[in-house]
Amino acid sequence: MCKNTIQFQKGLGIMQFLANYGSEEQCENALSSWRWPDGFQCPKCGSRSFCKLHRKAEFQCNCCRCQTSLTSNTIFDSTKLPLATWFLGIYLVTQNKAGISCLTLHRQLGISYNAALRMKHKLMQVMMERDNSWQLSVLFRLMTPIGAESATEAAGAEAQRTKPPSWPQFRQMLITTLSSSRPKTQPIENCRFYPEKLSGALLLSGD
Structure with missing residues (x-):
């Protein structure tokens, strides 16, 4: 071993x-x-x-x-x-x-x-x-977030964070963002999951 x-x-x-x-x-x-x-x-x-x-x-x-x-x-x-x-x-x-x-x-x-x-x-x-007095020469990423009790819980949290929202959820987020005076970046980041549905007609028709 x-x-x-x-x-x-x-x-x-x-x-x-x-x-x-x-x-x-x-x-x-x-x-x-x-x-x-x-x-x-x-x-x-x-x-x-x-x-x-x-x-x-x-x-x-x-x-x-x-x-x-x-x-x-x-x-x-x-x-x-x-x-x-x-x-x-x-x-x-x-x-x-x-x-x-x-x-x-x-x-x-x-x-x-x-x-x-x-x-x-x-x-x-x-x-x-x-x-x-020592500084790290490279950047690294913690695989287990602070507060996670195990690697399995950390992996579940990471998967939940990167999981794309459903189309109704994303549409509602996009509408809220466009109508807000301070738009957020999350709906824009999720646009890559729904390239075929991002049109004004589909958005207004509710498909």
Whole structure:
């Protein structure tokens, strides 16, 4: 049986995730490599000469003495939660296709409900901003209209929408349109279904 390559694509298992980001040191190293792939660079003067302070993940530029932290100007800025907790929260939020509630996040991470709520809101915000930065290169049409419960119902709605009206219905629509001060386009669109009947004599005679 042919499998959907998107649905069955290889993911990151929980054991592999914990092996890569299970400790605070691993998370700090990963974040540092993502933020400064070529090594630390001062955000103020651009110098690469720095010293590490005694405080956790604090750096000081040797040129301008600007101090910055690993989490500054990120979603982890000013957080009191360990990076390992944040990374696990990111994994739980992004791996569940149906989404995850704040209550479940609070229970699985062992943090307060308010902290789980703030974490989820921050993650959803950055995910939305990331998605909005991409634009579709092609237009596509939804096969299932909004509100349709199944593809069968959607197909029935599409067939009902494109089904031509009967000649008496179309004639009445045409008369109403011609007598209206604001004519509609629907009768004109349906004219292709009755080319042989569109004459003034037939219209007035009632055939």
